[in-house]
Amino acid sequence: MPLPIENVDTDQIIPARFLKATTRDGFGDNLFADWRYDKEGNPKSDFVLNNPLYWGEVLVAGKNFGSGSSREHAAWAIAGYGFKVVVSSFFADIFSNNALNNGILPVVVSEKFLSELFASVNGNPRATVTVNLEEQTISNNETGTVESFEINPYKKECLMKGLDDIDFLLSNRNKIEEYEKNRLFAYE
Amino acid sequence: MKTLFDKIWDAHVVATVKDGPTQLYIDRHLCHEVTSPQAFAGLRARGLTVFRPKQTTLTADHNIPTMGQNRPIRDSVSRFQVETLARNASDFGLTYYGLNNPKNGIVHVIGPENGYTQPGMTIVCGDSHTSTHGAFGAIAFGIGTSEVEMVLASQCILQTRPKTMRINFEGKLGEKVSAKDMALYMISQLTTGGATGYFVEYAGEAVRNLTMEERMTLCNLSIEMGARGGLVAPDETTFNYIKGREFAPKGEKWEKALAYWKTLKSDEGALFDKEVTFDVTKIRPMITYGTNPGMGIPIDGTIPHLDEIDEAGKLSFQKSLNYMGFAPGEKLEGKQIDYVFLGSCTNGRIEDFRVFTHYVKGKKKAGNVTAWLVPGSWQVRKQIEAEGLDKILEEAGFELRQPGCSACLAMNDDKVPAGKYAVSTSNRNFEGRQGPGARTILAGPLVAAAAAVNGKITEP
Numbered sequence: 001m002p003l004p005i006e007n008v009d010t011d012q013i014i015p016a017r018f019l020k021a022t023t024r025d026g027f028g029d030n031l032f033a034d035w036r037y038d039k040e041g042n043p044k045s046d047f048v049l050n051n052p053l054y055w056g057e058v059l060v061a062g063k064n065f066g067s068g069s070s071r072e073h074a075a076w077a078i079a080g081y082g083f084k085v086v087v088s089s090f091f092a093d094i095f096s097n098n099a100l101n102n103g104i105l106p107v108v109v110s111e112k113f114l115s116e117l118f119a120s121v122n123g124n125p126r127a128t129v130t131v132n133l134e135e136q137t138i139s140n141n142e143t144g145t146v147e148s149f150e151i152n153p154y155k156k157e158c159l160m161k162g163l164d165d166i167d168f169l170l171s172n173r174n175k176i177e178e179y180e181k182n183r184l185f186a187y188e
Numbered sequence: 189m190k191t192l193f194d195k196i197w198d199a200h201v202v203a204t205v206k207d208g209p210t211q212l213y214i215d216r217h218l219c220h221e222v223t224s225p226q227a228f229a230g231l232r233a234r235g236l237t238v239f240r241p242k243q244t245t246l247t248a249d250h251n252i253p254t255m256g257q258n259r260p261i262r263d264s265v266s267r268f269q270v271e272t273l274a275r276n277a278s279d280f281g282l283t284y285y286g287l288n289n290p291k292n293g294i295v296h297v298i299g300p301e302n303g304y305t306q307p308g309m310t311i312v313c314g315d316s317h318t319s320t321h322g323a324f325g326a327i328a329f330g331i332g333t334s335e336v337e338m339v340l341a342s343q344c345i346l347q348t349r350p351k352t353m354r355i356n357f358e359g360k361l362g363e364k365v366s367a368k369d370m371a372l373y374m375i376s377q378l379t380t381g382g383a384t385g386y387f388v389e390y391a392g393e394a395v396r397n398l399t400m401e402e403r404m405t406l407c408n409l410s411i412e413m414g415a416r417g418g419l420v421a422p423d424e425t426t427f428n429y430i431k432g433r434e435f436a437p438k439g440e441k442w443e444k445a446l447a448y449w450k451t452l453k454s455d456e457g458a459l460f461d462k463e464v465t466f467d468v469t470k471i472r473p474m475i476t477y478g479t480n481p482g483m484g485i486p487i488d489g490t491i492p493h494l495d496e497i498d499e500a501g502k503l504s505f506q507k508s509l510n511y512m513g514f515a516p517g518e519k520l521e522g523k524q525i526d527y528v529f530l531g532s533c534t535n536g537r538i539e540d541f542r543v544f545t546h547y548v549k550g551k552k553k554a555g556n557v558t559a560w561l562v563p564g565s566w567q568v569r570k571q572i573e574a575e576g577l578d579k580i581l582e583e584a585g586f587e588l589r590q591p592g593c594s595a596c597l598a599m600n601d602d603k604v605p606a607g608k609y610a611v612s613t614s615n616r617n618f619e620g621r622q623g624p625g626a627r628t629i630l631a632g633p634l635v636a637a638a639a640a641v642n643g644k645i646t647e648p
Contacts, residue, residue, distance in 0.1 A: 006504040007380055007480050011618040016597040020251060020265040022225035022272050034620045039606075062504065064381035067414060067480070068616060069597075070316040071223060072332035093350070093384055093416055094316060098332035115500065152348060154208025165334070166234070169342035172203060172211065176239075176344055179202040179213055185448045187215045187309055188437075 001054050001083070002121040003061040009068035010095065014077040016069075027073055028080025049081075053125040057084045060117055060129075064088075065106075066095025075102040085131050087138065089114045100155050101165070107131060107138050113147045116140060133159060189455040191352050192421050193387050196327045196452070200310045202344055209346040215309040217244040217339045218295045219282075221251055221273040222599070223314030227337035228276040238280045240343040245304065246277050246284040249294045251599045254562050254589035257287045266600070280340075293565020293591045296320040296533035300404060301567050303433025307422035307449040312339060317533045317615060319410040322419035323403035324426055325452050327387070329417040350416045351461035353386040354454070357394035359469040364648055366543070367402035368535060368613070368632035370394070371409035372474035372484040374466060380482035384414030386462065389454060394468040395420055400429040401539045408534045409615055412481040421453040473648060476617050476630040477520055478508040483617070485520070487635060487647055493517045511619050512627050513607070520629070520645050527610035528559040528640040529622070530633060532596040535613035536564030538571045540633040545577040547637035547648060553585035554643030560602055561586055562594040586640070598623045611639040 018030045035047050043050040059078065065088040066074060075098040078086065086099065087107045099106045109117070120127040120142035127142040133156065139146045151159075158164065169176075180186075190198070203211040219227075224246070231238070238244060251266045261267035270287070277284030285291040291298055296317055299305040307325035312318060314336045321328035331345065338345050357370060375382075388410055390403070398406065403420045410418030420426075427446060430436045437445040472486035485491065494516045497505045509516065530536070530544050541563065553559055561581065563569040569591060572578050578588050595602040596614035598621065604610045606625025613636050617628035629645070638648035 004503060005507065006501055007482075009480065009616075009618045011597075011616065011621050015620050015624070016599045017624075019222050019599060020263075020269050022269055023229065024226050034624055039624070062500070064384070064414070067380055067384075068316065068411075068618060070314060070318075070330035070332055072226075072314075072334060075332070090381060090384065092381070092414055094330055094332060097335065101332060101334035111500070152208055154205050154346075165338055165346045166230075166341055168205070169211065169338055169344055169346070170236075172344075173239075173342065175203050175211075176213070176342060183213070184199040185308060185445075187306065188441075 001048060001056050001059050002118055003048060003059060004118045006062035007064045007067055008061055010066055010071050010074040011068055013066070013074040014071065019071060019073055024076050026080065027077035028082065031077040031081045057082060058087060058129055058131065059083045059085070060087045060121065062088065063090040063111070065091050067092040070094045072098045072102070075099045075104055079104055087114070087117070087129070100159065103159065105131065105133060105159060107149045109138060109147055109149065113140070113145060116143060116145060189458045191454040191458045191460060192325065192389055192419060192452055193327065193352050196308055196310065197349065199308070205346065209348045211344050212310060212347050214312050214339050214343055214345060215243065216304060216311045218299060218311070218313035219244060219246045219336065220295050220315065221248050221269045223333050224276065224336055225269065225272045226333050227340060228280065230337040231340055236341050238282065238340050241281045243343060244282050244340065246273055246282055247292055247295050247298055248273055248286055250593045250597065252287060252592045253600050254592045254594045254602060257590045290566050293567065294533045294536060294593055296408065297536060297564035297568065300324065300400070301433070301565060303430055303436035306430060306436070306445070307426060308452050312345060316411045317408050319415070319417040320404050320408040320533055322407040322410065322417050323400060325419055325422035325449070327417060327419065330411065350387040351385055352389065353383060353462040353464065354389045354391055354460040356392035356463070356465040357390065357468050358392045358465060359394060359467050361394050361397070361468050362471070364473055364634060365471050366632040366634060367398055367405040369471055369474045370468060371406050372476065372481065372630060373471045375409065375413045375482045376474070376484035377466070378413045378464070380412060380480040381414040383410070386415050388415045388418040390418055390420050392465070396423065399539065400425060401537045404537070405534055409481065412615060422449050473632065473635050475520055475635060475645065477512065477514055479511055479617055479619050481615065481617060481630060483508065484630070487645065488521055491516055491518050491520070521647065522644055523609070524556065524644045525611050525629070525639050526556065526558065526608040527604050528557055528636050529562070529595040529610055529612040529614060530636055531560065531562030531564065531594055532614035533564065534615045535633050536562060536568065538568050540613065541568070541572050541577055543633045544637045545580050547634060548584040548586065548641055549580050551584055551641045553640055556643045557640050559586050559640050560589060560595050562589045563591050565591050595622050597621060598626070611636050611645065
């Protein structure tokens with residue numbers, strides 16, 4: 001799914017008026033709400049998510065994706081819609097963390113790979129990419145171009161095994177108590 | 189030789205995950221109603237309690253009305269969210285400053301004003317503008333809801349160590365130029381993603397000369413250029429601000445804290461991954477013309493021409509100008525506006541209200557302008573009243589509202605209608621940020637005051 005817009009902020013991914021929920025469910029329906037629907041709530045035909053030509057579990061976006069608000073609702077909306085991977089040349093920090101904490105893989109590619117990928121999808125809306133987390137590679141199946149991407153080994157293991165940070169932190173409680181006893185300056 | 193950031197970070201490392209992030213200890217945790225309910229639900233699902241309940245404080249700010257706060261919230265979904273926060277506070281034994289509590293206000297306003305925010309601390313909140321607290325020489329940054337749950341469960345968070353950047357502001361700031369203008373200028377130079385991956389230290393003569401509230405404005409906007417956070421080394425200005433505030437250390441503890449805080453500065457010769465210097469004498473009052481905070485120009489400047497924009501960014505640039513109803517190469521000075529918003533965690537403090545009030549004193553609000561003046565907290569509002577600013581504002585045709593985030597993100601009823609222009613002292617001009625179709629022009633309180641009185645964008 002191509003979205004060749006730069007600086008897509010989290011207010012676009014999920015506008016603030018949809019943040020009133022107290023659960024993680026249902027955000028996918030309002031992903032990109034103001035680009036996707038008109039005032040009456042009807043789908044806008046010129047927005048890519050409403051174009052039946054385009055499909056898939058990989059969202060490809062312009063640089064600096066996910067800037068702005070720390071709302072994890074953005075990651076819940078992307079996951080809720082059904083995306084598993086977001087590809088861009090550049091992600092905002094908090095969004096990256098939020099994505100990884102929700103089983104979404106942010107793949108950082110070069111500007112060149114990204115523009116080639118947009119060109120491929122432009123030429124063939126059914127163009128595909130293959131993302132291999134184990135090998136840390138992404139392939140543009142239209143052109144055959146392959147690029148490797150970085151991911152923190154710990155986060156990679158979490159994603160592959162479905163573990164989360166809280167399990168890890170809870171198993172480390174003795175270290176936390178130890179730290180509290182010995183810290184340089186204790187705030188009360 | 190260490191940077192200030194390194195000193196604070198290193199003092200909070202509990203453990204380092206092999207090939208992975210750092211387990212960082214968190215001194216203070218702030219929560220609000222919008223980004224916390226799923227975290228508390230997560231604790232319940234795992235059967236956990238809050239690990240260090242004294243280190244978390246809750247306030248309602250994002251999703252509350254700014255009129256009639258003594259009545260139940262009309263919108264039932266919003267009401268349920270705020271009630272959920274109150275229930276979580278009582279179930280988990282946490283301090284909560286709910287509506288009508290004298291300490292209620294925007295999370296990044298009440299932390300500093302109560303002396304809860306102190307130098308050398310690590311502070312997190314499920315809100316990207318947590319960077320505000322960096323003004324005190326703290327490592328403060330916004331986190332997601334899963335991370336809120338981590339902090340509740342363990343008082344720790346897993347984070348990758350960011351790179352460091354120092355931004356020096358040299359020279360003396362012009363009379364009508366504010367910290368907001370410094371920030372908007374900086375972001376226009378570095379772009380909205382220009383500091384992604386970095387933690388910024390602000391330094392230089394112009395930063396040293398800023399008041400604490402001005403430093404908060406500057407640090408607040410760090411996230412708008414992608415930075416993880418921004419901080420300023422604490423100095424006499426910082427210590428004088430904190431001393432005597434409710435949660436500030438007292439007596440012997442104050443002396444001990446002060447001795448430690450005085451060590452909190454970057455060592456001479458400490459290396460930063462990146463260093464940038466700006467000459468503040470070149471900075472004029474700023475405004476934005478587009479849909480991200482990096483799209484800023486001096487108030488008398490012109491919007492860039494299309495050929496000044498790089499190829500990959502042209503589509504986004506045009507989309508942005510279409511949304512705003514502006515053309516490349518156009519001047520904004522003299523453009524009629526419809527709304528003015530004074531408030532938010534960026535510019536909702538007493539000094540902001542003094543600047544605004546000083547300008548509008550003896551003048552009248554323009555007939556075509558709807559103005560929302562929203563103090564950042566009840567304490568700010570009390571101070572406004574104590575100084576008689578409310579009377580001056582009233583005579584000029586303005587009405588003071590009750591505290592909250594309000595039109596900064598328009599989760600409540602304070603929404604700018606589609607197509608209307610708002611000069612806003614808040615932090616984001618994203619599409620739809622102040623309401624679906626709303627067009628936001630970011631500025632400092634002085635430019636906002638001039639716009640409110642003249643009904644158009646004018647040099648203050």
